[in-house]
Amino acid sequence: MGRWAFDVAFVWKAVLTLGLVLLYYCFSIGITFYNKWLTKSFHFPLFMTMLHLAVIFLFSALSRALVQCSSHRARVVLSWTDYLRRVAPTALATALDVGLSNWSFLYITVSLYTMTKSSAVLFILIFSLIFKLEELSTQFNVEGFALVLGASFIGGIRWTLTQMLLQKAELGLQNPIDTMFHLQPLMFLGLFPLFAIFEGLHLSTSEKIFRFQDTGLLLRVLGSLFLGGILAFGLGFSEFLLVSRTSSLTLSIAGIFKEVCTLLLAAHLLGDQISLLNWLGFALCLSGISLHVALKALHSRGDGGPKPSKGLGSHPDLELLLRSGQPEEDDNEEEEAYFVAQGQQ
16 A cells, blocks of 8 residues: 555656646747747847736736735835845846847847857857857857857856845745746846847837837737747746756756757757757757756765755645745755756756
């Protein structure tokens, strides 16, 4: 009887993990291809990103309200001092990372985007000059490559600041919904100057938005942008959901295979040309990431095994689907591995 119960529990956990990984794949891979598809016809990626931020803020506010109504506990609201001093740097770095990444879709392929975002900046600079990998590709674009390279660099700053923000217990932003709720307004403001300079005038004269002549076209464009915002919110939600119900190691491993899936889909669906040398360089990069993940796992096991997230199994509150609200020192290894995984995004 005990053995049967153990087998059922193991199978259920495996099915749950697989389901959460597939959910994460759907949102992560889906938004990559969706944004690339949308920028082919809508050439205003910064405006698109800002609208996504507005949608994420809306859904975060609604989620907070639902959780507050169901739990009868007030949600955290930061003071203006903490908000501007603690949250603003993270919001600015996140806005630039996401904005530049979406901007790069105007110029480069999904495959080059994936390989660049998956690589360390110094690694790319050195080996692209030594082996001249990108000169062999007719799909290479200097401007797009510079944008996604800048996004990769800023992404490192972004996730470092995010980790510091989440680890400050006095702020109470351990819940991802609260974090997204507080980040989006400052991200919107941080991205607005770039939008005003590079897209403002062109968008104001575009017939797709402000000078529309076809109401149906306007509604289709706004609907497409709104759908992208839903995917962006779902991506953030699914990442934290996967971490809270499994472990950051699971997210790290899933992220590695996600990059491979993205490249295969880009080659099959979009016709991206990926040479053998590109694959070898990409495999070398992923091997480095895999080695780091494996070393982190062995180090965690040597310290007594990975610690599960606290309090995730018994309380029915929606908040527990996301992350425990009480930070503990035992979770530092878990959080660090999570942010390593985010460096692949």
